[in-house]
Amino acid sequence: xxxxxxxxxxxxxxRQTILNKTISSVSIDSPKIDRDNPPGWQKTLHGKVFLNVRxxxxxxxxxxxxxxxxxxxxxxxxxxYFMPSKNKIDKHDLLIFTLKxxxxxxxxxxxxxxxxxxxxxxxxxxxxxxxxxxxxxxxxIKSDEFMELFKSKRRxxxxxxxxxxxxxxxxNIYTDETLYLSRLHPxxxxxxxxxxxxxxxxxHIQKMLRKAIxxxxxxVDSYAGVNGRPGGFQKYLNVYGREGxxxxxxxxxxxxxxxxxxxxxxxxxxxxxx
DNA sequence: CGTACAACCTGCACGC
DNA sequence: TGCGTGCAGGTTGTAC
Numbered sequence: 344x345x346x347x348x349x350x351x352x353x354x355x356x357x358r359q360t361i362l363n364k365t366i367s368s369v370s371i372d373s374p375k376i377d378r379d380n381p382p383g384w385q386k387t388l389h390g391k392v393f394l395n396v397r398x399x400x401x402x403x404x405x406x407x408x409x410x411x412x413x414x415x416x417x418x419x420x421x422x423x424y425f426m427p428s429k430n431k432i433d434k435h436d437l438l439i440f441t442l443k444x445x446x447x448x449x450x451x452x453x454x455x456x457x458x459x460x461x462x463x464x465x466x467x468x469x470x471x472x473x474x475x476x477x478x479x480x481x482x483x484i485k486s487d488e489f490m491e492l493f494k495s496k497r498r499x500x501x502x503x504x505x506x507x508x509x510x511x512x513x514x515n516i517y518t519d520e521t522l523y524l525s526r527l528h529p530x531x532x533x534x535x536x537x538x539x540x541x542x543x544x545x546x547h548i549q550k551m552l553r554k555a556i557x558x559x560x561x562x563v564d565s566y567a568g569v570n571g572r573p574g575g576f577q578k579y580l581n582v583y584g585r586e587g588x589x590x591x592x593x594x595x596x597x598x599x600x601x602x603x604x605x606x607x608x609x610x611x612x613x614x615x616x617x
Numbered sequence: 618c619g620t621a622c623a624a625c626c627t628g629c630a631c632g633c
Numbered sequence: 634t635g636c637g638t639g640c641a642g643g644t645t646g647t648a649c
Contacts, residue, residue, distance in 0.1 A: 346642060375626095401643080418643050420627080435627090455626045457643070473644085498619055507644080514642055564629095564641070583642090604622060606640085 345417045347481065347512030348555035349566050349574065350401045353423055356569025357396040357405065357449075360425040365392050365443035366407075373437040376451070379461045387411065387462065388440070400477045400511030404468060412465040414474070415451070421458030424450045425569045454565075477511040481548050484510070489545040493533040500536070501529035502603030513548070516561055516583045519608045521547045523582045528616035529600075529607040554579070582608040 345353070369385035371377060377384075388407065395406040403415040403423070415423065428441060428448045438451035438460055451460055463471060479488065492510070496503065503509050504518040513521075522529055525544040527536065536544075560566060560574030563584060567573050581591055586599040586608060595612035 349642075416643080418625095419641070420643095453626095454628070455641090457625065457627095496619090502620080505643090516642060561642080566642070601621095603620070605643095 345401060345421070345560070345566060346514030346517050347398075347401060348517070348552055348558075348576065349560035350398055350403060350417065350512075351556050352560045352568050352574065353417070354396050354398045354403055356425065357393075357403075357423065360447075360569060361393045361405075361442070361449055362396070363392060363394075364447075365390060366440050367443045367445065368441045370439045370441075371437070372439075373456060375456050376437050376460055379459065381462075384462050399469075399474060400480070400507055401514070402474060402477075406465055410465045412463050412468045414459070414461045414463055414468055414471070416459045416473075417453070418455070418457035418459070420455040420565055421451065421453040422565070422567060423569055424448075424452060424567075424571060426450065426571070476508045478507060478509045479511065481510055481512050482552055484545075486542050486545045490538050490541045493536060493541055495534075497532055497534045499530045499602065500527060500533050501605070501607050503533050505603070505605060512552075515605055516563070516580070517548075517551060517555070519583050520581060521551055522607075522614065523609060524551070526613050526615075528614045529602050529609055530616050582610065584608070 366388050369388050371385060391407040391409055391411060393405060394408055397404040401416065405413040405415065426448055428446060433452055435452045435454040436450045437453055440449040468474065501518055501522065504513050505515065521544060524547040527544065555561060555576040558575035559568055561576040562573035563577050582597055585597050588597055590597055590610040590613060593610065593612050595610055597608060598611050599606050599608050
C-alpha cells in the first residue's frame with residue numbers, strides 16, 4: 344500500500360482516535376509479529392497510554408508513556424484500523440490492542456504479513472537500523488539541498504527516488520507520477536539533470552505529496568485509512584496503472600518497463616532519456 | 618558504488 | 634470451474 348501520503352493519513356487518523364487512550368490488553372495472532380520482539384513484549388503495553396504519533400518516511404512511530412515506542416511499518420498491505428471492538432475479527436487481524444473503555448480496538452491487519460510492529464525504548468528507536476539511514480523528508484528538504492543530493496550520486500533516477508536512504512517516503516506510484524510531471528525518463532542519471540529541471544522536480548514532488556495527503560492518499564488496491572475509508576488521489580494518476588493508454592499530454596501509448604526490478608510507468612515521447 | 622534479482626507472503630486478474 | 638502464470642503500493646540480503 345502505503346507511501347508517504349498514505350502513511351501520513353494513517354498517522355493523522357491515529358492522532359484523532361487513540362491519543363491519550365489506555366491499552367488494557369494486546370492479543371497476537373501471528374508469530375511473525377512476535378519474532379523481532381522480546382518474549383512477553385505485549386504485556387509491557389498493558390496499562391500504557393498513547394502519547395504521540397509521528398512519521399518518518401514510511402515509518403509510523405507511536406509513543407507511549409514509560410519511554411516506549413511502537414515502530415510500525417505497513418510494507419505493502421499493512422493496515423492500522425480503529426474500530427468498535429464488536430466488529431468481526433478478520434483472519435488477517437494480526438495484532439489487536441483493546442483500549443481501556445473496552446468499546447474500541449486498534450488493529451494491525453496485514454494479509455501478506457510483510458508488515459512489522461516492533462517495540463523499542465523511545466530514546467533508542469531512532470538509532471535503529473532501518474530508521475537511522477533514512478534520507479531527507481521530501482516535504483522538508485529545500486530546493487538547493489535537493490539539487491546537491493542529485494549531484495552527489497550517479498545512478499538512475501527512478502531507483503534513486505525509491506531508495507529510502509536517498510530520500511524517504513516516495514514509492515512506486517508517486518515516483519512515476521512526479522517523473523511524468525517533470526518530463527524525466529526514469530532511467531535518466533541523477534547527476535545529468537540540470538538545476539532548473541531539478542527545481543521543477545522538487546516542486547512537483549512537494550505539490551503532489553501535499554495534494555495526495557489532502558485527498559487522504561491513493562487507493563489502487565487495498566489501502567484504507569484508520570477509519571477504513573479509501574483515499575481519493577487515484578483519480579489524479581496520469582501514468583501509474585495506465586500502460587497502453589494514451590498519454591494525456593501527447594496521445595502516445597504509455598509504457599511499462601522493469602527498471603531496478605520495479606515497474607516504471609512513463610510516456611516514451613514526453614519523457615526522453617536525453 | 619551501482620545494478621539486478623530472489624525472498625518474504627497472500628490474493629487477484631487473466632488466459633486457456 | 635479449475636489451473637497455471639504473472640503481478641502487486643516495500644524492503645533486505647546477496648551476487649556481479
